[in-house]
Amino acid sequence: MKVERRCKILEKTVLADGAVSMTLEVGDMVRTSFKNPGQFVHVKCGEGLLLRRPISVCTCGEGDPSDLVRIVFEARGEGTAWLAARPAGHPVDVLGLLGNGFPMKKDGRYLLVGGGIGVPPMLGCAQFAGVKPTAILGFRSKEKVMLLDEFADVCEKVLPATDDGSFGYHGFVDALVRQELAENKEYDAVLACGPKPMLRNVAKAAEEFGVPCLVSMEERMGCGVGACLVCACDMADGSRKHVCKDGPVFDAKEVDWNA
Amino acid sequence: MPNQVDMTVNLAGMVMKNPVCVASGTYGFGREYGQFYDLSEIGGICAKGLTLHRREGNPAPRIAETPMGILNSVGLQNPGVDAFIEHELPYLRQFDVKVIANISGNTPEEYGIMCEKLAEAGVDMIEVNISCPNVKAGGLAYGTRPELAAEVTREAKAHAGPVPVMVKLSPNVTDITDIAKAVADAGADALSLINTLRGMRIDVNTNRPVLKMNTGGLSGPAVLPVAVRMVWEVAQAVNLPILGMGGVSKGEDAAQLMLAGATAVAVGTAMFADPFAPIAVRDGLADIAQRKGLTAVAQLTGAVQPW
Ligand SMILES: Cc1cc2nc3c(=O)[nH]c(=O)nc-3n(C[C@H](O)[C@H](O)[C@H](O)COP(=O)(O)OP(=O)(O)OC[C@H]3O[C@@H](n4cnc5c(N)ncnc54)[C@H](O)[C@@H]3O)c2cc1C
Ligand SMILES: Cc1cc2nc3c(=O)[nH]c(=O)nc-3n(C[C@H](O)[C@H](O)[C@H](O)COP(=O)(O)O)c2cc1C
Ligand code: FES
Numbered sequence: 278m279k280v281e282r283r284c285k286i287l288e289k290t291v292l293a294d295g296a297v298s299m300t301l302e303v304g305d306m307v308r309t310s311f312k313n314p315g316q317f318v319h320v321k322c323g324e325g326l327l328l329r330r331p332i333s334v335c336t337c338g339e340g341d342p343s344d345l346v347r348i349v350f351e352a353r354g355e356g357t358a359w360l361a362a363r364p365a366g367h368p369v370d371v372l373g374l375l376g377n378g379f380p381m382k383k384d385g386r387y388l389l390v391g392g393g394i395g396v397p398p399m400l401g402c403a404q405f406a407g408v409k410p411t412a413i414l415g416f417r418s419k420e421k422v423m424l425l426d427e428f429a430d431v432c433e434k435v436l437p438a439t440d441d442g443s444f445g446y447h448g449f450v451d452a453l454v455r456q457e458l459a460e461n462k463e464y465d466a467v468l469a470c471g472p473k474p475m476l477r478n479v480a481k482a483a484e485e486f487g488v489p490c491l492v493s494m495e496e497r498m499g500c501g502v503g504a505c506l507v508c509a510c511d512m513a514d515g516s517r518k519h520v521c522k523d524g525p526v527f528d529a530k531e532v533d534w535n536a
Numbered sequence: 537m538p539n540q541v542d543m544t545v546n547l548a549g550m551v552m553k554n555p556v557c558v559a560s561g562t563y564g565f566g567r568e569y570g571q572f573y574d575l576s577e578i579g580g581i582c583a584k585g586l587t588l589h590r591r592e593g594n595p596a597p598r599i600a601e602t603p604m605g606i607l608n609s610v611g612l613q614n615p616g617v618d619a620f621i622e623h624e625l626p627y628l629r630q631f632d633v634k635v636i637a638n639i640s641g642n643t644p645e646e647y648g649i650m651c652e653k654l655a656e657a658g659v660d661m662i663e664v665n666i667s668c669p670n671v672k673a674g675g676l677a678y679g680t681r682p683e684l685a686a687e688v689t690r691e692a693k694a695h696a697g698p699v700p701v702m703v704k705l706s707p708n709v710t711d712i713t714d715i716a717k718a719v720a721d722a723g724a725d726a727l728s729l730i731n732t733l734r735g736m737r738i739d740v741n742t743n744r745p746v747l748k749m750n751t752g753g754l755s756g757p758a759v760l761p762v763a764v765r766m767v768w769e770v771a772q773a774v775n776l777p778i779l780g781m782g783g784v785s786k787g788e789d790a791a792q793l794m795l796a797g798a799t800a801v802a803v804g805t806a807m808f809a810d811p812f813a814p815i816a817v818r819d820g821l822a823d824i825a826q827r828k829g830l831t832a833v834a835q836l837t838g839a840v841q842p843w
Pocket of ligand 3: 497498502504507508519
């Protein structure tokens with residue numbers, strides 16, 4: 278992990294209602310600290326806010342002279358609003374790449390599941406996979422749908438869903454996960470990122486079919502590197518692990534879903 | 537022009553090559569920040585607060601952002617003193633940096649047992665955190681009652697052998713000099729202050745406190761003026777060296793604490809924004825000392841000229 282104080286925003290686009298995509302020049306950050314897809318960066322959002330904001334890596338790649346990291350985020354509060362307002366060409370202070378991400382095998386067969394702002398990191402997983410994966414992508418409504426074409430380029434099959442039925446399957450992603458796992462027995466694992474209730478339901482569906490499931494968890498962070506211990510995630514065995522250092526990806530079986 | 541200022545300081549017999557430490561609980565056991573720079577750059581490391589047995593700490597959320605500060609409610613999550621000695625101390629010992637173990641106990645006896653173990657293992661200093669509740673005294677924090685603070689200090693001193701004992705004071709008291717005097721009389725070798733100030737943040741959309749524990753400890757730039765004032769008061773009240781902390785993020789902040797009477801300083805929350813903050817503080821402090829024409833940074837200590 279590294280601190281790159283002046284990462285130039287190379288490109289900035291609005292993908293869907295409220296979702297901003299930014300490609301950042303991050304020096305040699307990817308070369309020096311890439312482990313797996315699903316890692317995150319910790320971004321300083323202006324001088325007035327003390328804490329950095331954790332944002333997942335959507336996609337990343339090595340480059341000359343500079344590696345590139347793409348992030349996709351929603352303006353939720355003060356920090357992400359500040360970031361969303363930064364124009365292309367301006368610098369941002371980035372700490373990364375952090376966490377372990379999804380430990381993917383090149384020949385693995387994966388079912389990728391994303392919900393809402395948990396969709397973008399699954400694109401990095403899809404690009405990384407050696408065998409074209411299937412992606413189940415859930416959004417609140419049609420206005421929120423994003424990245425479908427980019428998923429289609431690297432996936433065997435893309436199944437979109439919306440909560441209100443305005444686009445794709447009408448309903449939650451776990452129903453599609455059950456359907457897909459029932460039809461296709463060859464998946465090595467389900468990889469999921471999204472809100473906690475969605476992750477819990479996806480983990481349950483995977484368990485019903487006996488397929489391993491890895492989930493990317495969120496928690497409020499301080500340091501982002503494992504030193505301050507604020508980002509605790511309750512484990513099924515009663516211990517508390519740390520999302521930034523031990524995660525953000527955990528085996529769904531290890532997580533205490535009732536916490 | 538190369539910097540000519542002598543940066544060494546002597547904190548109760550522990551000589552550090554520069555006065556900048558890192559604050560307990562913000563730096564783990566050094567491993568994470570050791571990936572960014574050589575830990576030998578720092579004067580001393582106050583390790584994460586230890587208890588006799590492993591603790592998992594409080595449920596999340598454990599952090600909330602506040603104006604120029606943060607609230608935390610980690611709740612002393614740590615692997616226990618034995619695991620520290622076995623797995624973490626050897627790592628820290630690879631570096632040319634002073635290792636300060638920070639301890640919390642449920643009873644005065646627990647402090648004694650931990651001091652004995654740590655003295656035998658060989659740490660450079662023991663920092664006694666008295667901001668935690670005393671189970672025997674009905675959960676009252678040791679740090680809020682002079683007689684309880686003195687009892688813990690005596691117990692620690694009795695078991696620490698040659699290792700200097702530094703008592704870490706809580707700012708959540710009416711008069712911090714009462715506690716400082718009691719602890720000094722009980723034999724403390726040094727004092728560190730301040731620990732966090734109790735605070736609360738409420739989410740107005742949900743009417744819920746942001747922290748799962750409802751309240752937590754405030755740290756960061758917001759507390760610096762309180763820390764400077766308390767260091768100044770304590771420095772006048774007792775004749776013990778002080779490790780000053782609370783909101784330090786640049787050289788000027790550290791210089792203020794030293795002018796107020798601190799021998800050395802610690803950096804905590806500032807590292808969450810910038811992992812290199814302790815190094816920036818050290819360099820900033822050296823610049824200030826040089827600008828002031830000092831030959832040694834130690835000349836800053838207590839040099840405030842109050843009106
Ligand atoms: C590992 C990880 C990956 C993430 N990836 C993405 C992503 O790819 N895209 C995206 O849009 N969002 C992502 N998030 C959520 C994002 O961090 C929050 O939306 C953001 O921190 C909100 O900051 P704010 O200042 O806008 O909001 P505020 O509510 O003003 O923030 C106040 C404080 O709470 C923290 N906070 C608030 N919401 C969250 C949250 N959901 N998770 C963690 N901390 C929070 C903030 O960091 C800040 O410290 C991720 C979170 C984590 C933990
Ligand atoms: C996340 C966090 C954890 C802390 N844990 C401890 C601890 O275990 N023991 C202790 O004595 N102080 C602990 N503290 C207090 C700090 O050591 C320090 O006294 C305080 O944060 C003020 O300094 P700062 O403003 O530079 O952070 C903790 C502070 C934070 C922010
Ligand atoms: S944010 Fe500091 S340990 Fe995870």
